[in-house]
Amino acid sequence: MPKLVKNKARGVLQNGFFATVDDYPIAGGWGLNGKLFAVGDASGSVQSFDGTSGRKIWENSEAHVGGIMSMSVSSNGKQLASVGQDGQLALWDFADGQLQHRTEIGSGWVEHVAWSKSGNHLAVSSGRVVTILSSSGEKIWSSENHPSTVSALEWVTDQELSTTCYGRVTFFNTSSGKENERLEWQGSLVSLALSPDGNVVACGSQDKSVHYWRRSNGQDSMMSGYPWKPSELAFSHDSILLATGGGEDITVWSFEGSGPEGTTPGVLEFHKAPISSLAFSHHQRHLASGCREGGVVVWSLGRRGGGHALGGAPVNGSVENVYWRPDCRSLAAIDSEGGITVWRVKKI
């Protein structure tokens, strides 16, 4: 296990706690208004830590045989959903780790899970099929086969879900199960981000480009020339900024006015390895980024996409993901060495 990261946080980041899990952490999430932080790992274990002290609160070491694929926290922070290689969805009481329900989804990997915004529904995908479930884990409907494996899913509203697969973004009405819209583009899509206002759909593609559509007028555009595939995308809370990580630099496009077409993006330079995680804070244009050689930075961004670093801290392995606490006063990072690092974020 890695050594403790000592007192190296700078700027707005201040040391909180450091904990470890025994295998590669795949997914994390804050629950109970930031009281607990949960992590699921490649061994199939789900566990939670006190959000302030880092003390382990509960652990289910055999949550999913074969490993966790994805997790999602309900909007009220009381339920944790996990999916794994065992083809199952599990629902946990975030407070004590009690299993509430387990649902057999399919025989293959269940790769993605997401709670709807209200917390009334869950969407999961396994192979080419998306399934919608109730908050208690009862299946409501399953989609037909997508043309290929579903590579990402995200809720647009409480009644609409978007999915990506090879060459296509599909929007489903989750009440009727019907397709609302289909956006097609011949490319292997690796990431998906929706602007919180629901208007812009952005996808990163294996061919090192970002493609986006405006749903209001059907207009679409492409930004290419990334040195690395843009596997990380994040929209700011106000739907103005799209941060993209396709290399060591973060490229930020501004949708203000008639942009980003014809505008120059903001470029955030600091990381010395490809960006592996991006997350906007829930209330401000503050962006947290992590890279493959460790290192988390918090940026303050302007409306045009430019910005500067507010603080940063090293971590041991490649940063798998970063998570803002609901009140954005803490930031958690999980890394490839099994580390869970939590910093307090000073008020700016």
Place this chain on the structure above:
Amino acid sequence: MNSPSKVPVTILTGFLGSGKTTLLNRILSEEHGKRIAVIENEYGEVGIDQALVINADEEIFEMSNGCICCTVRGDLIRVLGNLMKRRDKFDYILLETTGLADPGPVAQTFFMDDEIASEFSLDGIVTLVDAHHINQQLGRSQESTEQIAFADVILLNKTDLVKAEELDELETRLREMNRLARVHRCERANVAISTVLNLEAFNLDQVLADHPTFLEPEYPFEWTGVYALSPGSYELSLDDGPDPTMSLVMLERLDPNEEALQQGAEWCVRRYAEPASKISPGNIVPIDQHVELQLQISGQKSFAIEIDKQTSLALFAQHTAEEFNLRLGASDNAEVLPVLERTWVAQHEHDDEVGSVAIEVDGDVNPNKLNAWLGKLLREKGIDIFRMKGFLSIAGESQRFVFQGVHMLFDGQPDRPWGNEPRHNQLVFIGRNLDGNTMKREFEACLN
């Protein structure tokens, strides 16, 4: 958690029914101490009894890497990306493609995507062939032809369903299409695991260890007969055969043993390279010379052989004795039988679109000319060149330069020093409709 060594990946191709699932199960059930993850291409395929089996779709897209574009498999990038995080749970990956898959994008994925290339190494491409059906399949489908062309190892499976001579013919056909591949015959895919795993076929350090010389010797003659002869006149007679002429070189004092035959064969190859003198029936056939017997007239044709002292005479003939009912008679008309016979792997003109072009030339190449030629070749024919391997003697460099490639992707590095070894070049290309003579001429123009 992350070990620095790369996880080897074997690609398993072959038509439906060629025995891929049987082979997979054999590998997985064998005690080899490896933890193997299997990536399968067909949803709903049954019969693989193993925990870590992942399905993948065939998502082919074009990827650009600076100056070259090529197709790769997006689904594999994603699945392998997922597996990377679990890499302490397995140490080998078997990637089974559908019977109709093009192996090109699969192989290229391991070179074009930086992330994949840094964690996984393509170990080799194994192609299973249903000996009973492959002849038809090769005629009908481009995919089966490409699967042969890409292979490092060809498993000629279900040999129990085919007669021995058909197998020989089939093996010859496959070898001509792909001279770099090793061919193993098997029934029910019962091959040693070591023949399909850990081939390191794309590892430049291994490329030459596996093929010290890429080229299996091929001879311009198919048959040799050695005769013990006393001084006197002999008559060589031939009936009608498949060709209107037959090349021949006769060699004296050749001991009737394999070693002497091999040496004689090498010597005869050089004689065969010389222009042949045409000999009509009724004339004397000179010894130690390349001759072409004229067999146009129908019926039995006879040629004279004069022997002045006791000797052991070897006939290196373009065709087998059987094809022309070739016989040697003494002056008393008694037939003289050979004391030793041997057949050779002959060079063939073949009809398959896909074939191997081998270039072997002494001397040093000019690196600028070579780059220009190779650049042009890959630009114009990159799609049609499936695999290439070889080594080069580059002017001014003390080390051999070894290379390998898939389509337009080229990978090369300096190898061991030449030392006292004569400097020469060997290149093998496997591709579709390659013009071997032009390629050879153009390569020779790159020599200093």
